[in-house]
Amino acid sequence: MRIEIWADVVCAWAFIGKRRLEKALGDSGAEVVWRPFRIDPSAPDQAVPVEEAWRDPMVDAALRECAPGLTPAENRVRISRIAADEGLGSRWGAAWRAGSHDAHRLLHLARVDGGAALQNEVAERVMTAHFIDGDDISDRRCLRDVAIRSGFAEGAALLDTDAGDREVRELLLIGKARGIATSPTIVVGDRALAGAQPPEVIAGFLAGGDRGREMPEEVRRLRWAESLLDRRDPLGALVLLKPLLDGHADDLNVRRVAARAYFHSAQLARARGLLERLVADAPDDAYARLMLGRTLRRLGEGDRAAPHLKMAAAMTPEFA
Incomplete structure (x- = not known):
């Protein structure tokens, strides 16, 4: 043990x-x-x-x-x-x-x-x-x-x-x-x-033993990064995400979590770059469109934000 x-x-x-x-x-x-x-x-x-x-x-x-x-x-x-x-x-x-x-x-x-x-x-x-x-x-x-x-x-x-x-x-x-x-x-x-x-x-x-769930180290690291975002530590989340961004930059889940971390740490240009590629690769991802719309709006690009926000709301009404 x-x-x-x-x-x-x-x-x-x-x-x-x-x-x-x-x-x-x-x-x-x-x-x-x-x-x-x-x-x-x-x-x-x-x-x-x-x-x-x-x-x-x-x-x-x-x-x-x-x-x-x-x-x-x-x-x-x-x-x-x-x-x-x-x-x-x-x-x-x-x-x-x-x-x-x-x-x-x-x-x-x-x-x-x-x-x-x-x-x-x-x-x-x-x-x-x-x-x-x-x-x-x-x-x-x-x-x-x-x-x-x-x-x-x-x-x-x-x-x-x-x-x-x-x-x-x-x-x-x-x-x-x-x-x-x-x-x-x-x-x-x-x-x-x-x-x-x-x-x-x-x-x-x-005496209860080790009842931990087996999962790949990359998945565990991603979950920890998500937990830090939930605890309002986006910069900490980015520290844990770095090896994943270096080695698994094409993974959609990694990019979603990284985009959230960039957004919540006010690194809006980086968030936009990730989200634009994410929307291009997964056009049916309502959450990515929502985040891209919010990012563009915070950057003062309301006209570009509106179509993404509208489409996100159409795909997932709770995003309206």
């Missing part, structure tokens, strides 16, 4: 969830893959001490949303007690508000280089550095040390390149498309379990 953990390494519940998953798995030998999630996308490039960060009203408000009914200080005490109960020790608590992008790059590169076992070791050491040692994991010097101590010396050198950057950013979009909204979220197939649930809950979830 392959288990994905979508989590942020600066999320305390991710480390707690890791321990609980390990208890639920025992020695089952399941493959565990770490996927990136960001709980604090606005974290500064230069880490700041957490005491300073907590004085920021926006950070304080976000922390209060995470634990309704508790002050941030009360929630920190609560999490520290839970972490101790999970065997993470009494010396607990991040010292820095740190960005996690490079740490996620390191995790991704570790899996590419050495598989799930190496990635899991890197994840353990990154979170230990952040929550127990009080290190700044946004500092590449810290991450280089983590990589070397994890047996991934190659990763130390890769951190100063852009290796893994595109892949991590794409995975963040895929997580968004799949509806991942909590760190950690355990995913098996098409099923998801949000939060650092107790081991017995995780075990029950895993």
Whole structure:
């Protein structure tokens, strides 16, 4: 069984969830893959001490949303007690508000280089550095040390390149498309379990097996792009569509979704180009005509838009 953990390494519940998953798995030998999630996308490039960060009203408000009914200080005490109960020790608590992008790059590169076992070791050491040692994991010097101590010396050198950057950013979009909204979220197939649930809950979830639907990778990527459009992220959809546009530019479905993404990101000239070719290739496509008409109208070409809008309404009355 392959288990994905979508989590942020600066999320305390991710480390707690890791321990609980390990208890639920025992020695089952399941493959565990770490996927990136960001709980604090606005974290500064230069880490700041957490005491300073907590004085920021926006950070304080976000922390209060995470634990309704508790002050941030009360929630920190609560999490520290839970972490101790999970065997993470009494010396607990991040010292820095740190960005996690490079740490996620390191995790991704570790899996590419050495598989799930190496990635899991890197994840353990990154979170230990952040929550127990009080290190700044946004500092590449810290991450280089983590990589070397994890047996991934190659990763130390890769951190100063852009290796893994595109892949991590794409995975963040895929997580968004799949509806991942909590760190950690355990995913098996098409099923998801949000939060650092107790081991017995995780075990029950895993007992359900992998009931994911088999589909070609290209189809899955297209569905993710559509999901991002539904979530009002047309630029993200275009990122996921790029390999499809490069390799399957003649596919009508790819062109339809790409045209929608261009339209909703106000790239109207590109939308028009795609839609004009689409209408020429599929003249009975009412939705393509509707989109072309709307695109031309937004471009100020009302006379050219009218015939397409009229024909779309005739073919599909709900488009009127």
